[in-house]
Amino acid sequence: MAWHRPRIKALVDAGVDLLAFETIPALKEGQALVNVLKEFPRAKAWLSYACKDHQQTHHGDRIVDAIQPGLMSDQVVAVGVNCTAPEVVEKLLESIKVDSATKNIVVYANSGEVWTAEKRWHNDGNLKPIEDYIQTWMKCGANWIGGCCRITTDDIKKIRNEVDSSF
Numbered sequence: 001m002a003w004h005r006p007r008i009k010a011l012v013d014a015g016v017d018l019l020a021f022e023t024i025p026a027l028k029e030g031q032a033l034v035n036v037l038k039e040f041p042r043a044k045a046w047l048s049y050a051c052k053d054h055q056q057t058h059h060g061d062r063i064v065d066a067i068q069p070g071l072m073s074d075q076v077v078a079v080g081v082n083c084t085a086p087e088v089v090e091k092l093l094e095s096i097k098v099d100s101a102t103k104n105i106v107v108y109a110n111s112g113e114v115w116t117a118e119k120r121w122h123n124d125g126n127l128k129p130i131e132d133y134i135q136t137w138m139k140c141g142a143n144w145i146g147g148c149c150r151i152t153t154d155d156i157k158k159i160r161n162e163v164d165s166s167f
Helices: 004-013 027-037 068-072 086-095 130-139 153-165
Strands: 019-024 045-049 076-082 104-109 114-116 120-122 144-147
Touching: 004 019, 004 027, 019 027, 027 045, 027 068, 045 068, 045 104, 068 076, 076 086, 086 104, 086 130, 104 130, 130 144, 130 153, 144 153
Parallel strands: 019 045, 045 076, 076 104, 104 144
Antiparallel strands: 114 120
């Protein structure tokens, strides 16, 4: 918590109205962020976890467990996933049960490419376009949707078009 506290304080003191606690790898860190957030009672935030597969954070916690601190906090306005391969997001969302009247579900997946130190970003050439996932994510409850690593401005326009076409 000591690492997060001064950063959160600086942002809150600067007038930030919504904090993005993102790419969280583990339940323990999510809980620590919620605990520090309590020290700033007027601050609001979202919690977004990086996941390694269709049910686990990168640390190995089940996403359904990891989001619990956020669901229990009145200061957390959204929970979800980011920096996660788009092909696993649907199953993650299916396990996130949220009362949409009190919490939003945030999703901003990466492109589906894989990062390694040796190859950097690479893929097998069979990536599905990010916009092809949007309608499914929305049906699963996602209502804050964007993009993370390797998502371009053109991809964001396509995501926006998909969201707009559903209304």
